[in-house]
Amino acid sequence: xxxxxxxxxxxxxxxxxxxxxxxxxxxxxxxxxxxxxxxxxxxxxxxxxxxxxxxxxxxxxxxxxxxxxxxxxxxxxxxxxxxxxxxxxxxxxxxxxxxxxxxxxxxxxxxxxxxxxxxxxxxxxxxxxxxxxxxxxxxxxxxxxxxxxxxxxxxxxxxxxxxxxxxxxxxxxxxxxxxxxxxxxxxxxxxxxxxxxxxxxxxxxxxxxxxxxxxxxxxxxxxxxxxxxxxxxxxxxxxxxxxxxxxxxxxxxxxxxxxxxxxxxxxxxxxxxxxxxxxxxxxxxxxxxxxxxxxxxxxxxxxxxxxxxxxxxxxxxxxxxxxxxxxxxxxxxxxxxxxxxxxxxxxxxxxxxxxxxxxxxxxx
Amino acid sequence: xxxxxxxxxxxxxxxxxxxxxxxxxxxxxxxxxxxxxxxxxxxxxxxxxxxxxxxxxxxxxxxxxxxxxxxxxxxxxxxxxxxxxxxxxxx
Numbered sequence: 001x002x003x004x005x006x007x008x009x010x011x012x013x014x015x016x017x018x019x020x021x022x023x024x025x026x027x028x029x030x031x032x033x034x035x036x037x038x039x040x041x042x043x044x045x046x047x048x049x050x051x052x053x054x055x056x057x058x059x060x061x062x063x064x065x066x067x068x069x070x071x072x073x074x075x076x077x078x079x080x081x082x083x084x085x086x087x088x089x090x091x092x093x094x095x096x097x098x099x100x101x102x103x104x105x106x107x108x109x110x111x112x113x114x115x116x117x118x119x120x121x122x123x124x125x126x127x128x129x130x131x132x133x134x135x136x137x138x139x140x141x142x143x144x145x146x147x148x149x150x151x152x153x154x155x156x157x158x159x160x161x162x163x164x165x166x167x168x169x170x171x172x173x174x175x176x177x178x179x180x181x182x183x184x185x186x187x188x189x190x191x192x193x194x195x196x197x198x199x200x201x202x203x204x205x206x207x208x209x210x211x212x213x214x215x216x217x218x219x220x221x222x223x224x225x226x227x228x229x230x231x232x233x234x235x236x237x238x239x240x241x242x243x244x245x246x247x248x249x250x251x252x253x254x255x256x257x258x259x260x261x262x263x264x265x266x267x268x269x270x271x272x273x274x275x276x277x278x279x280x281x282x283x284x285x286x287x288x289x290x291x292x293x294x295x296x297x298x299x300x301x302x303x304x305x306x307x308x309x310x311x312x313x314x315x316x317x318x319x320x321x322x323x324x325x326x327x328x329x330x331x332x333x334x335x336x337x338x339x340x341x342x343x344x345x346x347x348x349x350x351x352x353x354x355x356x357x358x359x360x361x362x363x364x
Numbered sequence: 365x366x367x368x369x370x371x372x373x374x375x376x377x378x379x380x381x382x383x384x385x386x387x388x389x390x391x392x393x394x395x396x397x398x399x400x401x402x403x404x405x406x407x408x409x410x411x412x413x414x415x416x417x418x419x420x421x422x423x424x425x426x427x428x429x430x431x432x433x434x435x436x437x438x439x440x441x442x443x444x445x446x447x448x449x450x451x452x453x454x455x
Binding site: 131132133221222223243246249265267268269270277278281283288314320 | 373374384419420427432447452454455
């Protein structure tokens with residue numbers, strides 16, 4: 001007879017005094033459930049049919065493994081094992097049995113649970129650039145079950161991308177980046193919807209594209225697109241999870257509607273040629289992996305409404321000294337876009353604004 | 365008092381290849397002057413031809429942007445840090 005920890009899903013916690021974990025005894029999963037029902041009698045009708053069999057929509061896990069792949073109710077348990085209960089259908093999670101298995105590690109977390117997982121499935125995230133930052137962000141969001149992922153990029157996969165853009169592999173050379181990205185995301189999670197925007201993001205199309213999403217992740221590689229994405233996200237009231245990288249340095253922040261924008265920090269871009277691009281100055285391949293993954297995390301927090309989003313502060317990452325530092329950000333009342341008397345209220349010519357040659361004003 | 369200064373790796377060409385520096389001074393303003401005296405190449409990155417701070421560069425005194433400070437003759441305290449943050453476009 002072992003003592004195990006039983007993980008109680010949100011909808012059943014009314015029967016356990018709101019406890020998310022309780023202890024129960026048994027040598028098999030079936031015995032543990034019986035013991036649980038003795039301890040908390042009102043849970044019995046949730047778990048068992050009148051003939052004493054376990055209700056069909058109840059999924060059971062031992063240490064994260066579905067017991068159906070093991071010995072069912074006769075699956076043996078050992079001291080300290082974790083037994084998970086997940087009701088799959090009506091009155092339960094509203095998720096399919098496959099989703100319950102796929103997202104099990106999310107479902108047992110109180111911060112996500114079935115409600116959060118459904119919220120992720122209903123959410124739409126736009127990723128600007130299927131490059132260094134966009135790659136890990138898109139892959140983790142796909143794996144996490146974000147229901148719709150839009151990718152805007154008009155480039156083709158080149159061999160110099162592969163050192164850091166893990167959406168793409170050697171077989172993808174020459175492919176459209178959005179196609180290569182969609183194939184990778186499909187492999188990770190075929191249940192989500194990937195929307196390919198195989199075009200540059202421009203003043204003409206940005207509002208319409210961004211309007212269709214809930215959260216925007218900025219993984220672009222040039223200043224004109226950074227200002228364009230910032231301005232349009234502000235006008236369309238979309239939270240922008242902004243990241244940028246260079247060599248060993250990363251910057252990350254979230255511009256939430258009503259809480260300032262990129263122009264509060266950097267009213268104008270650097271003079272042309274003063275700050276090189278990654279193509280000119282280099283970037284360590286792992287660096288976008290770190291920053292892009294953090295962007296995915298911030299996007300998920302925004303969708304779930306949990307934790308403290310990185311709003312009003314900037315996280316700086318220095319990969320050489322392996323340090324994260326946080327700096328405070330403030331709204332600029334004089335900001336021409338989000339300030340008290342805005343003077344820019346629709347997309348401008350961002351290439352001209354940044355003073356860069358047109359051919360470098362690319363997304364990716 | 366010793367002020368620890370961090371510059372982005374992109375600007376380390378101006379600081380003998382180092383991203384972590386130390387400056388001895390009594391006040392923040394004095395430390396800034398000394399930083400630019402010791403590393404004159406930094407000046408062009410931090411200030412434009414009219415000596416105005418460049419708009420794509422931020423200087424942070426601990427967690428605060430020095431543009432928010434009313435004065436720069438603040439006495440330095442142990443553990444104080446100055447961070448140079450530059451807009452970068454990479455993604």
